[in-house]
Structures are given as C-alpha cells and as structure tokens.
Amino acid sequence: MKTNYGSNDIITTARLPVDTRNKLLALSRAKNMTKSDIIIASLEFYYKQEENDIDSFTLGEKVFGRYGSGESDRSVTYKQRIKEKLSGRIGAC
DSSP, X not given: OOOOOOTTOOXXXXXXXXXXXXXXXXXXXXXXXXXXXXXXXXXXXXXXXXXXOOOHHHHHTTTTTTSOOSOXXXXXXXXXXXXXXXXXXXXXX
C-alpha cells in the first residue's frame, strides 16, 4: 500500500518507546513499506475494530426479557423475599 500524500495531509508526531520504534523499522524494511503507510494501515485496522466492538447492552439485547419468572412484581418484592429466606435459614438451625 503506497500512499500518495497530498496537500490535505497533516503531519503528526508521536513518541514511541525504543522497542516499538525498532519493530516499526523492522516491519517497514520487511514489507518494503514506509513507516507512515504502516501506521496508517494500523490505525485504519484499529478504527474498524472499534466500530465493530459491541457493547454489553447491544450484545444481550436479543435475550433481555425473553426469559422470566412469570412474577411481575419481583423487583418490588425482592426485600421481602430475602427476609423470608433469611428467617427460614435461622429457623432451620
């Protein structure tokens, strides 16, 4: 991938750890690509991955509400159910 840089391109400077810089140089030589082209390809790959990442809500959205207990008041009566379970354990001892 040889990029033709134009007048609309912007130069950006980034600080790299020495080992990252050395890996970039080695990859540049091995692939016969410029460092800029490797960085551009890497950023494009990263952006695509970020776009495709699905948040946990979207991932579970299909199953939310599909399975239920049949009791519509469970969120309202949960404290009472906990008290009943705890008092049953205490009485069983």
